[in-house]
Amino acid sequence: AQSVSQHNHHVILSEAASLELGCNYSYGGTVNLFWYVQYPGQHLQLLLKYFSGDPLVKGIKGFEAEFIKSKFSFNLRKPSVQWSDTAEYFCAVKNSGGYQKVTFGIGTKLQVIP
Amino acid sequence: DTAVSQTPKYLVTQMGNDKSIKCEQNLGHDTMYWYKQDSKKFLKIMFSYNNKELIINETVPNRFSPKSPDKAHLNLHINSLELGDSAVYFCASSESGGRSYNEQFFGPGTRLTVL
Numbered sequence: 001a002q003s004v005s006q007h008n009h010h011v012i013l014s015e016a017a018s019l020e021l022g023c024n025y026s027y028g029g030t031v032n033l034f035w036y037v038q039y040p041g042q043h044l045q046l047l048l049k050y051f052s053g054d055p056l057v058k059g060i061k062g063f064e065a066e067f068i069k070s071k072f073s074f075n076l077r078k079p080s081v082q083w084s085d086t087a088e089y090f091c092a093v094k095n096s097g098g099y100q101k102v103t104f105g106i107g108t109k110l111q112v113i114p
Numbered sequence: 115d116t117a118v119s120q121t122p123k124y125l126v127t128q129m130g131n132d133k134s135i136k137c138e139q140n141l142g143h144d145t146m147y148w149y150k151q152d153s154k155k156f157l158k159i160m161f162s163y164n165n166k167e168l169i170i171n172e173t174v175p176n177r178f179s180p181k182s183p184d185k186a187h188l189n190l191h192i193n194s195l196e197l198g199d200s201a202v203y204f205c206a207s208s209e210s211g212g213r214s215y216n217e218q219f220f221g222p223g224t225r226l227t228v229l
Contacts, residue, residue, distance in 0.1 A: 009191075032189045034217060038155075042221040042222070043204060043221060043222045043223055044157075044204070044206075044220040045220070046218075049217055074226070087153055090157060101159065101162070101170055102159065102218060103159075104156075104157040104158075106154070106155070106156050107155045107156070109155070
């Protein structure tokens, strides 16, 4: 069975600081990877996704993530955070075969202080 | 032009009652999902339907019964509500077929509070 672990449950940063949120998954086969964001009181929205090709993927709002297969990792990064980035961030993995069961990590709450 | 919509947005009810949450998507997707997000924000899949057929059924009490009248709708009926059912329930949809990298589009959520 696939699983996802997010190491940082609550991150507090000042504006303009750099961000890196860790995500590791466990699954023996080929996977597709996602980062979703949930702003306060809102639904989940896709930030970026990886399914093949260049392991460095760029998403919306200046976010990027790097897939490192040997480390089973898909860390999310942003060089300079803004107050509006305050949200909950979820890493998710989907096995590339069969039906589309997506497993989400427990989420990381990011708080950006002005 | 909401992509995935849910009703109601808020639902407050007494223990033991039966309630339903409705979900509709206008994206032309053929796969729909129900997720439960608990108070700690943990998001767990409950059910998934593909073309009205149940394809994922996680360990969920029998009191929860999904119904998909057509591929654009997936409703969730809950019998004999319990305090532990209090959560935010999210509906989502995606394309299926061989493109397993397709993202899921989420609805706004239904906050269920059981008193």
